[in-house]
Amino acid sequence: MSGVGRVLVAVYGILALAATGRSVTQIIGKFDEAPLAYTLSALAAVVYILATVALVVTGKTWRTIAWVTIGFEMVGVIVIGLLSVFDPQLFPHDTVWSHFGSGYGYVPLVLPALGLFWLFKQKGKRA
Helix, strand or coil: CCCHHHHHHHHHHHHHHHHHHHHHHHHHHHHHHCHHHHHHHHHHHHHHHHHHHHHHCCCHHHHHHHHHHHHHHHHHHHHHHHHHHHCHHHCCCCCCCHHHHHHHCCHHHHHHHHHHHHHHHCCCCCC
């Protein structure tokens, strides 16, 4: 893996660490205040960890896991983003994907599009 692939993995890794740290802190410190939001942050962290590993490890199974996790991430950030805008009472506290990832500079919105595009362009190159 080189070039864009390495950058993509690095950004996924950083986001995995950030989302994990955020969700652990939220769940330990104030889970009762916004259980849905904090559970979704933990889910996002798991998705980012799996996507990072799936982008690094070769093999058909891991490639499928990459497609599934990054596709799920794309759907998640759009659905949670829309819900957080149109029904803010659902999320009294932000999640990683609230407002389309605005708390993370909209990286959660852009990253899955880039990840899916990269996977598509790599079709046949990784086995």
